[in-house]
Amino acid sequence: MAGRRGAGDPPRTMRTQVAIIGAGPAGLLLAQLLHLRGIDSVVLEAKSRHYIENRVRAGVLEYQTVDTLRAAGVADRLMREGLEHAGVEILFNRRRHRIDLKGLTGHAVTVYGQQEVVKDLVEARLATARPLCFEVEDVTLHDLESDAPSVRFRTAGGAGQVLECDFVAGCDGFHGVCRPSIPSSVLRIFERVYPFAWLGILAEVKPASDEIIYANHDNGFALLSMRSPTISRLYLQCEPDEDLSQWPDERVWRELQARLSTEDGFTLETGPVLQKGVTPMRSFVAEPMRHGRLFLTGDAAHIVPPTGAKGMNLAVADVRVLSEALAHFYSGGGARRSDKIDAYSATCLRRIWKVQRFSWWVTSMLHRSRDDNDFDRRRQLAELDYLTTSPASALTFAENYVGLPLA
Ligand code: FAS
Ligand code: PHB
Numbered sequence: 001m002a003g004r005r006g007a008g009d010p011p012r013t014m015r016t017q018v019a020i021i022g023a024g025p026a027g028l029l030l031a032q033l034l035h036l037r038g039i040d041s042v043v044l045e046a047k048s049r050h051y052i053e054n055r056v057r058a059g060v061l062e063y064q065t066v067d068t069l070r071a072a073g074v075a076d077r078l079m080r081e082g083l084e085h086a087g088v089e090i091l092f093n094r095r096r097h098r099i100d101l102k103g104l105t106g107h108a109v110t111v112y113g114q115q116e117v118v119k120d121l122v123e124a125r126l127a128t129a130r131p132l133c134f135e136v137e138d139v140t141l142h143d144l145e146s147d148a149p150s151v152r153f154r155t156a157g158g159a160g161q162v163l164e165c166d167f168v169a170g171c172d173g174f175h176g177v178c179r180p181s182i183p184s185s186v187l188r189i190f191e192r193v194y195p196f197a198w199l200g201i202l203a204e205v206k207p208a209s210d211e212i213i214y215a216n217h218d219n220g221f222a223l224l225s226m227r228s229p230t231i232s233r234l235y236l237q238c239e240p241d242e243d244l245s246q247w248p249d250e251r252v253w254r255e256l257q258a259r260l261s262t263e264d265g266f267t268l269e270t271g272p273v274l275q276k277g278v279t280p281m282r283s284f285v286a287e288p289m290r291h292g293r294l295f296l297t298g299d300a301a302h303i304v305p306p307t308g309a310k311g312m313n314l315a316v317a318d319v320r321v322l323s324e325a326l327a328h329f330y331s332g333g334g335a336r337r338s339d340k341i342d343a344y345s346a347t348c349l350r351r352i353w354k355v356q357r358f359s360w361w362v363t364s365m366l367h368r369s370r371d372d373n374d375f376d377r378r379r380q381l382a383e384l385d386y387l388t389t390s391p392a393s394a395l396t397f398a399e400n401y402v403g404l405p406l407a
Contacts, residue, residue, distance in 0.1 A: 011152070011160035014131075016042040018326060019151045019165040021139060021178050023052055023132060025114060026298030026315040027171030028121035032072045033323035035128050039330055042131040042163055044153055046172075049122060049134050056202055056275050058114040059225055059233055060085075060212070060309035062403030063107040065316045074120045082112035083226065088401065090388055091215040092381060094263045097388035098211070104391075104398040111212070113227045114312050141168055141181040145292035166293065167326065167341075171319075173299040174284070182291040192360070194281035194305060196220070196367055199238040201252055205271025207232045208260075214307075214366055215259050216384060221307075221367045222259035224268075232271070235279075237367050242278050249273045281305040283360055285352060288345040295322055295344060302352050304359035307366060308401070314355055317406055318348050351404060358400040 018034055020027045023045035031041045045052065061069075061082070069075040086102035102108045125132045135156035142150045151163040170178025179187070198221075207226035215222040220237035227233050234256055238247075253270045260268060284303040289296040298315030325340035365383050372380070387393045 007154070007158035007160070009159055011162045013162045013164060014042065015164045016040050016131075017165060017330070018042075018167045018169055019149075019163050020044065020169045020171055021141075021151065022046075022170070022172035022176060022300070023118075023122070023125075023134070024171060024173055024298065024315070025117055025121070025312050026300075026319050027169065028118065028125060029068070029072060029074075029316060030169055030171060030297065030319045030323055031130070031132070032074060032121060032124050032128075033319065034326060035130065036072065037323065037327040037330075039326060040130065041169075042165075043125065043133065044136045044139060044151065044163070045132065045134050046136060046139070047134065053115055053119045053122060055115055055118075056113065056200075056233075056277075058306070058309065058312040059111055059227060060313075061110040061112055061117075062313045062316075063109065064403045064406055065313050066110050068316055068320055069117065069120075072124070074117075074124045077116070077120055078110070078112050081116070081228070082110040083228070084108045084110055085211055087211055089209070089211055089213045090384060091213055091260065091262065092217075092384045094261060096213065096262055096266075099388075099394050099397055099401075101398045101402050104395050105402050107402040109309075109402055111226060117312070139172075139177050141178065141294060144168065144181065144294045147293070149293040168294045169322065170294055170296040170300040171298055171315075174303055176300050178294060179286055179296055179300050181294060182286075182296075186288070186291055188287045190283075190285045190287070192283040193240075194283075194363065194367070195240065195369055195371065196237050197240045197242060197281055198223075198235040198279045198306065199242060199244070199247060199252065200233070200235045200275075200277055200279060201249075201273050202227070202275040203232045203234065203271045203273050204230065205232050205269050206230055208266070208268045213260060214362075216366045216368075216380065217259040218368070219255065219259055222256055223307075224256075224260055231274075238278060240278075240280055244276060244278060247276070249276075252276070279306060281307075281363065283356055285349070285356060287349060289318070289348055290341070290345045295341070297322055301348075302356070304356060305363040307363040308355070308359035310355050310359050313403060314352060317351060320406060321347050351406065354404055355400075362397075 297318040
């Protein structure tokens with residue numbers, strides 16, 4: 001078509017203040033927070049809009065995440081449809097024990113699917129009429145250690161583009177290109193891979209409990225969560241290389257019923273399974289989260305085992321710090337103020353490591369590991385007994401679960 005640029009045409013050059021790689025929660029929220037501060041950005045996303053808006057992932061929002069989304073002007077539907085949860089339940093030895101999150105901390109959490117957050121953020125981005133480019137290819141970062149970095153990429157139609165910018169925000173997740181753009185001599189990786197994974201289902205059936213249930217059973221971990229009054233989200237611990245073909249729906253429901261069973265006869269209703277998948281479990285941190293004009297946020301910089309429901313919440317916390325630091329930089333006018341961007345990595349990492357500790361702790365407490373012996377099993381049950389009978393221990397769990405103070 002006349003005027004339509006293709007692979008053979010010379011690259012077109014665009015210019016912005018912040019190039020954002022990735023349109024997950026981190027990238028989209030950063031774009032919105034920067035826009036509200038009058039800072040221009042361009043968002044580049046490898047997948048389609050349909051793909052990112054239908055990718056089922058996190059489900060629990062910390063209260064500060066809700067506050068941030070409200071301040072960003074993208075929480076109207078969240079406030080209507082989100083499910084506020086004032087407590088969670090811990091199940092072991094066939095008995096359930098409630099942790100009173102709101103009574104202990106004054107805060108609740110909100111259950112609202114990550115894909116819904118993404119839909120709300122995409123809608124807000126499109127309303128700004130600023131670029132959100134889907135299905136881009138061959139993204140590469142250039143001159144990150146200069147004050148004139150750039151990003152090269154191909155549009156869905158194959159045309160080459162050069163995006164000149166002041167900063168690059170690496171919001172492209174664990175498998176993105178931004179973290180690998182930092183020289184290995186600069187980057188330090190801290191990682192623990194767990195000897196188990198989660199088999200998760202999304203099912204069209206009323207949640208069998210009003211609140212989230214975490215279960216430690218002899219067969220392994222199980223989790224009962226939800227997305228709405230008619231959609232359940234459930235997980236059970238499995239092998240990291242679990243073969244899903246060995247898990248027909250009937251087997252999944254049977255095993256979930258076994259692991260969630262209680263002395264008083266708790267029963268799960270079954271229903272059509274809408275989505276089934278295996279999520280690997282790792283703890284991962286890349287330091288530093290900044291290299292020259294590149295800033296890593298969210299899963300591009302860190303991964304937590306999903307047990308503590310922290311992945312997306314950590315991404316939001318990083319983006320709050322980065323958006324404030326960039327606004328501080330630009331607010332200085334000609335005399336650019338770089339003190340906050342210089343402190344970005346250390347500021348984020350201090351809270352990230354505390355959240356990593358909590359996520360590791362609840363994962364270790366609730367899952368059965370083949371490396372554990374009989375002593376470990378008794379120790380684990382004693383930890384659960386202490387958590388559910390000591391107000392001090394319950395408060396420790398609750399203040400981490402609702403969300404530690406932001407930097
Ligand atoms: P994301 O991975 O969400 O977004 C990165 C975006 O960058 C993606 O849209 C990707 O397509 C894009 N991208 C990648 N490479 C690119 C490139 N080269 N160019 C342009 N774009 C590129 N957390 C919880 O709290 N609870 C859960 O139950 C939970 N379950 C999860 C299940 C799975 C299978 C996974 C993978 C993660 C889960 N998480 C969970 C963690 C998850 O919610 C993340 O923490 C959250 O998505 C982090 O958001 P982002 O940092 O924006 O990264
Ligand atoms: C979810 O609803 O997906 C969920 C809930 C609690 C968790 C992890 C995931 O700890």
